Amino acid sequence: MKIRYIKSACVSIESKGVKILTDPWLVDGEYYGAWCHYPKLEFNHAYFDSFDYIYISHIHPDHFSKKTFVLLNKNIPVLIHQYASPFLKMNIEQLGFKVTELAHNTKTVLKNGVSIDILAADNCNPELCAKFMGCGVIETKFKSTQIDSLAVISDGTYNVLNLNDCPFDLAKEAVERVLNQYKSISFLLVGYGGAGPYPQCFELSDEERQKAENSKKLQFLSQGEQYISLVAPNFYMPFAGTYTLAGRLSELQNKRGVPELEEAFIYFENSNLIDQKKSKPVLLNTYEYFDLETQKSSKEYIPVDMVKKERYIKNVLSKRKLDYEYDDEPSLEEILELVPAAFERMESKRKEINFTTETKVLIQLKDDKYIKIGFDGSNYELIHGEMIDEIKSFVEYSLSLKLLYRILRGPKYGHWNNAEIGSHIKFRRVPNIFERGLYHSMCFFHR
Numbered sequence: 001m002k003i004r005y006i007k008s009a010c011v012s013i014e015s016k017g018v019k020i021l022t023d024p025w026l027v028d029g030e031y032y033g034a035w036c037h038y039p040k041l042e043f044n045h046a047y048f049d050s051f052d053y054i055y056i057s058h059i060h061p062d063h064f065s066k067k068t069f070v071l072l073n074k075n076i077p078v079l080i081h082q083y084a085s086p087f088l089k090m091n092i093e094q095l096g097f098k099v100t101e102l103a104h105n106t107k108t109v110l111k112n113g114v115s116i117d118i119l120a121a122d123n124c125n126p127e128l129c130a131k132f133m134g135c136g137v138i139e140t141k142f143k144s145t146q147i148d149s150l151a152v153i154s155d156g157t158y159n160v161l162n163l164n165d166c167p168f169d170l171a172k173e174a175v176e177r178v179l180n181q182y183k184s185i186s187f188l189l190v191g192y193g194g195a196g197p198y199p200q201c202f203e204l205s206d207e208e209r210q211k212a213e214n215s216k217k218l219q220f221l222s223q224g225e226q227y228i229s230l231v232a233p234n235f236y237m238p239f240a241g242t243y244t245l246a247g248r249l250s251e252l253q254n255k256r257g258v259p260e261l262e263e264a265f266i267y268f269e270n271s272n273l274i275d276q277k278k279s280k281p282v283l284l285n286t287y288e289y290f291d292l293e294t295q296k297s298s299k300e301y302i303p304v305d306m307v308k309k310e311r312y313i314k315n316v317l318s319k320r321k322l323d324y325e326y327d328d329e330p331s332l333e334e335i336l337e338l339v340p341a342a343f344e345r346m347e348s349k350r351k352e353i354n355f356t357t358e359t360k361v362l363i364q365l366k367d368d369k370y371i372k373i374g375f376d377g378s379n380y381e382l383i384h385g386e387m388i389d390e391i392k393s394f395v396e397y398s399l400s401l402k403l404l405y406r407i408l409r410g411p412k413y414g415h416w417n418n419a420e421i422g423s424h425i426k427f428r429r430v431p432n433i434f435e436r437g438l439y440h441s442m443c444f445f446h447r
Contacts, residue, residue: 001158001292003187005284007037008062009164009240011189012051014289015155016112021051022151022162024072025065028246031422032403032414033322035062035243038309041286049073053110054097055118056080057164058148059088061418062195062243069095079108081118081149105177107154114155117181121148121166123174152178158186158292161231165191165240168223175230186292187282188233191240192264194220197420200255203428209255216257221267229273235290237282238264244309246317247325249423253313256423262303322400322424324414330405332365336382338408339371341447343380349444350375355437359393366401373445375438395438396428408446416443 001015009023026043028036054076056064074096080088082101089099102108107117150171153160159182163171179185199212228236238261245253259267261283268274268281282290283301290297350356361373368385388394403424406414419425420439 001155001160001186002289003160003189003237003284003292004287004289005237005239006286007041008242009057009189011162011239012289013153013160015114015158018053018110018112018114018155019051020053020055020110020114020116020153021048021076022055023057023063023164023240024048024054024068025062026068027065027071029067029320029323030061030065031418032324032424033247033320034245034249034422034424036246036317036320037242038244038304038312038317039286043071045071049076051076053116054078055116055151055153055162056088056092057151057162059091060165060421062241063164064088064091066091066095069097072097079116079118081120083120105174112155114153117152117154117178118149119151119174119178121150121171121174123171123177150174150178152182152185154182159184160187160189161185161233162189163191163227164189168226172230175227179231185231185233186235187290188228188231188236188279189239190224190227190236192221192224192238192261192267193217193241193258195241195243195258195421197423197425197427199257200252201420201423201426202432203426204432208432213255213257217259217263221259221264224264225268225271225273228268228271228279229275232275233279235280235282235292235295236268237284237290238268244313244317245423246320247322248318249322250313250318252423260304260306324400324402324406327402327406330401332367332369335365335401335405335408336371338405338447339380342408342445343373345447346373346441346445350437350441353437353440355441357393357435357438359395359433359435359438360391361438361442362388362391362394362396363404364396364398370396375441393433394430396430398426398428399424410447416445 004012008025010025011022013020026041028040056078078092078097078099080099080101082103089101092099102118105117105119107115109115148164148166150164150166151162161178194216199209224238265281265283284290284297285302288298357375363371370383370385371380372383373380403414403419407416407419
C-alpha cells in the first residue's frame with residue numbers, strides 16, 4: 001500500500017490496483033479566492049483521471065473544492081458519509097458526479113479486497129456534536145452533523161486512518177471505536193494546525209496577538225500529539241490545513257497562529273506523549289509517496305524554502321483579486337432589502353439552540369451606518385457609528401459589501417462560516433469574550 005501526498009488534506013491511497021483520492025483541493029482560490037497553495041500545484045489531468053474513487057470528508061472548500069471538481073473526471077464515483085442533511089451530497093451531484101453515501105461505521109468493500117469505513121466525527125452522538133457548532137449545522141435528530149468525518153482505508157494487511165479536521169474531544173469516541181475494530185493502524189494522517197479568523201482578523205494589541213498566536217499553535221499541535229499517542233500508529237504524517245493567504249489578505253499570513261509543517265514535525269519528534277520507538281513521522285513533498293511494504297519514501301523530503309515562499313506571496317499571491325472583487329458594488333438599499341428575511345432565519349435558529357446574550361452584532365455598512373442585531377429577543381435596527389459607544393457589549397463585523405451581499409443572498413452565493421475561515425471578516429469584540437452560540441446563530445443570518 002502506498003500513501004501519496006498531493007496538497008493539504010489531499011492524498012491518494014493506492015493498493016491492489018485500487019486508487020482512492022481524498023479531499024481533492026488542487027487549485028488556487030478557495031474560500032472566495034483567499035486560500036492558495038505553495039508551491040502551486042501543476043495539475044496533471046491524466047493522473048487525476050486514473051482514480052477509482054474519491055472520498056470527501058466534509059463540506060469545507062479545502063476538502064470539497066468545487067473549483068477542483070470542475071477539473072475532475074465525472075465518471076469517478078464519490079464516497080461520503082451518510083449525513084443527516086443531504087447538503088454535501090446535493091452539492092457534489094450538482095457538479096455532475098455520482099455520489100454514494102455510506103452508513104456510519106460500516107465497512108464497505110470497494111474492489112480487490114480494498115475497503116473503506118467512514119465514521120462521523122461525533123460518532124452519531126448529538127450530545128457531543130451540540131458542543132461543536134463551528135460548521136453552522138446542528139441536527140435535532142439522532143444523526144450525525146456535517147462537521148467532519150474520519151475514514152479507515154484497508155487492504156486486509158495495512159490500515160490507513162485519515163482524521164481530516166476532526167476535533168479531538170469530538171472524535172475521540174469514534175477513534176477508539178476504530179481501534180477496537182482494527183488490530184493496528186499502519187499509517188495515520190493527522191492535522192497539526194487550525195484555520196479560522198482568530199487571531200489574525202481580530203483587533204488585538206501586539207501582546208494579545210502574540211499570545212493568541214502561540215496559544216493557537218500549541219492547541220492544535222497538542223491535539224495532533226494526543227491523536228498520535230492514542231492511535232499509536234506505525235507511521236504518521238502531519239497534513240491538512242496547509243494554506244497560504246492571497247490578495248489583500250496576504251498581509252495576514254504570518255498572524256494566523258498556524259505552524260509550518262516542519263514545526264509540527266519537530267514538535268511531534270520531541271513529544272514525551274508519543275512512543276517514538278513505535279510511531280515514526282513521515283514528511284512528503286507533492287506527488288511523492290510512502291510505501292508501507294518497504295517502509296520507505298519515494299524521495300527524501302525537501303523542506304520549504306521560507307525566503308522563496310515569502311517572495312512568492314509578495315510578488316504573486318498578493319496581486320490576486322478575491323472572487324467577489326469582480327462583483328458590482330451593491331447599493332445600501334439592496335443590502336437592507338435582504339435583512340428582514342435574514343434576521344427571521346437567524347432568530348429562528350437562536351431560539352432553536354436556546355441561546356441568549358446581551359451582546360449585539362454590528363455589521364458595518366457605508367456612510368458610518370451599521371446594522372445592529374440583538375440576540376435576546378430584541379430586533380435589528382440601522383444605527384450610526386456615534387451610537388456604538390452606548391452599547392456595553394458587541395462584536396463588530398467589517399467586510400466587503402460585495403461579499404456581504406453574496407452572503408445575505410444565501411449559501412448558494414456565500415456563507416458566513418466560509419468568509420470567517422477565509423479571513424475575509426475583521427472583528428472587533430468588546431469585551432474580548434468568545435460566545436460560541438452567537439457565531440453559530442450568525443451563520444444563519446441570510447435570506
